[in-house]
Amino acid sequence: MVYAPRDDGGRDLLDIVARNEAITVTWLKSYLSFGEDRPLWALVADEVMAKKALADDLSVDEAIRRNMYLQSWRAKAVGEGSLGNDLKRMVKIADKLGVRQEALAVSRDAQRQAIIWYHKQSTANRQLFNANRVNDCLKRKHKMMLVGDAEILTRKAQTNRHTSRRDCKCIACSDTRTASGCAHPNQCFAKARTMLMSLLPKCC
Numbered sequence: 001m002v003y004a005p006r007d008d009g010g011r012d013l014l015d016i017v018a019r020n021e022a023i024t025v026t027w028l029k030s031y032l033s034f035g036e037d038r039p040l041w042a043l044v045a046d047e048v049m050a051k052k053a054l055a056d057d058l059s060v061d062e063a064i065r066r067n068m069y070l071q072s073w074r075a076k077a078v079g080e081g082s083l084g085n086d087l088k089r090m091v092k093i094a095d096k097l098g099v100r101q102e103a104l105a106v107s108r109d110a111q112r113q114a115i116i117w118y119h120k121q122s123t124a125n126r127q128l129f130n131a132n133r134v135n136d137c138l139k140r141k142h143k144m145m146l147v148g149d150a151e152i153l154t155r156k157a158q159t160n161r162h163t164s165r166r167d168c169k170c171i172a173c174s175d176t177r178t179a180s181g182c183a184h185p186n187q188c189f190a191k192a193r194t195m196l197m198s199l200l201p202k203c204c
């Protein structure tokens with residue numbers, strides 16, 4: 001049919017397929033633009049995709065699933081309970097084009113705004129980000145979400161007076177205990193640093 005002569009409508013079908021792909025690529029480009037001009041629908045798409053993680057990725061806390069192209073989890077794009085047709089098409093095209101984060105133009109500011117949890121550019125084992133006592137403290141008490149947040153926490157442990165003692169009396173540890181209720185600031189600062197250091201150099 002697609003190879004049929006134009007008179008039989010074969011050519012038109014090819015054109016429609018090509019045009020639909022071109023439209024989807026346009027969507028994908030806007031979806032993957034992470035600057036201030038990111039369209040509202042892309043934010044909605046992020047939420048929809050976050051709710052549809054693959055079974056293997058269900059251990060990734062839904063609250064920290066933001067964007068599967070910036071993080072190491074995937075939305076379910078085939079089968080029951082998968083994404084709607086438009087998003088499915090977009091994911092398919094992204095796979096076909098081999099979209100990778102390195103190819104995306106991400107400004108330094110945007111890098112700081114990226115979610116640190118399950119960061120796609122992290123060279124660490126994903127377990128680094130899994131739920132445990134310190135990671136839960138980082139999320140709930142320190143409200144650490146972004147690369148920029150991890151940078152701030154990392155800096156807190158870089159003063160001369162700071163020690164790795166649980167009861168360290170330095171200003172950063174004392175302030176952190178008071179402000180967030182964290183019982184082990186050094187462990188949290190150190191974990192934030194490990195996550196930050198695990199990111200590929202060009203990413204932050």
Ligand SMILES: [Zn+2]
Nearest residue numbers: 162168170173
């Ligand atoms: Zn300290």
Ligand SMILES: [Zn+2]
Nearest residue numbers: 137138182188
């Ligand atoms: Zn803590």
